[in-house]
Amino acid sequence: MSGRVHVYPLDDLIEHDTESDDCVCGPRMRPVKRDDGSIGWVITHHSLDGRELTEGEQT
Ligand SMILES: [Zn+2]
Numbered sequence: 866m867s868g869r870v871h872v873y874p875l876d877d878l879i880e881h882d883t884e885s886d887d888c889v890c891g892p893r894m895r896p897v898k899r900d901d902g903s904i905g906w907v908i909t910h911h912s913l914d915g916r917e918l919t920e921g922e923q924t
Contacts, residue, residue, distance in 0.1 A: 868905035
Protein backbone atom coordinates (compact mmCIF):
# COMPACT_ATOMS: atom_id res chain seq x y z
CA MET A 866 0.00 0.00 0.00
CA SER A 867 1.13 3.55 -0.53
CA GLY A 868 0.04 7.05 0.27
CA ARG A 869 0.24 6.89 4.02
CA VAL A 870 1.07 9.83 6.18
CA HIS A 871 2.00 9.28 9.78
CA VAL A 872 1.29 12.00 12.29
CA TYR A 873 3.14 11.35 15.49
CA PRO A 874 4.65 13.17 18.44
CA LEU A 875 8.34 13.81 18.15
CA ASP A 876 10.63 12.85 21.02
CA ASP A 877 7.91 10.83 22.65
CA LEU A 878 8.57 8.45 25.50
CA ILE A 879 8.06 5.51 23.22
CA GLU A 880 9.22 4.78 19.74
CA HIS A 881 6.39 4.93 17.27
CA ASP A 882 6.21 2.41 14.52
CA THR A 883 5.82 4.47 11.39
CA GLU A 884 6.61 1.59 9.09
CA SER A 885 3.36 -0.20 9.71
CA ASP A 886 -0.04 0.51 11.20
CA ASP A 887 0.66 -1.65 14.19
CA CYS A 888 2.08 0.82 16.67
CA VAL A 889 1.87 0.30 20.42
CA CYS A 890 0.02 3.59 20.89
CA GLY A 891 -2.96 2.36 18.89
CA PRO A 892 -2.96 4.88 16.07
CA ARG A 893 -6.11 5.88 14.29
CA MET A 894 -6.36 5.67 10.55
CA ARG A 895 -8.58 7.84 8.46
CA PRO A 896 -8.92 8.12 4.71
CA VAL A 897 -8.19 11.40 3.03
CA LYS A 898 -8.87 12.33 -0.55
CA ARG A 899 -5.87 13.74 -2.28
CA ASP A 900 -5.61 16.32 -5.00
CA ASP A 901 -5.49 13.75 -7.75
CA GLY A 902 -8.65 12.08 -6.48
CA SER A 903 -6.96 9.07 -4.99
CA ILE A 904 -7.42 8.02 -1.41
CA GLY A 905 -4.57 8.20 1.05
CA TRP A 906 -4.43 7.34 4.70
CA VAL A 907 -3.49 9.47 7.62
CA ILE A 908 -2.30 7.50 10.61
CA THR A 909 -2.53 9.57 13.77
CA HIS A 910 -0.41 8.37 16.64
CA HIS A 911 -1.12 9.22 20.22
CA SER A 912 1.35 10.83 22.53
CA LEU A 913 1.75 8.96 25.76
CA ASP A 914 2.71 12.03 27.73
CA GLY A 915 -0.25 14.10 26.63
CA ARG A 916 1.54 16.74 24.63
CA GLU A 917 0.19 18.15 21.46
CA LEU A 918 0.93 16.32 18.30
CA THR A 919 3.70 17.48 16.08
CA GLU A 920 3.28 16.65 12.49
CA GLY A 921 5.75 14.40 10.80
CA GLU A 922 5.53 12.84 7.43
CA GLN A 923 6.78 9.54 6.21
CA THR A 924 5.71 7.87 3.03
ZN1 LIG B 1 2.41 5.38 17.63
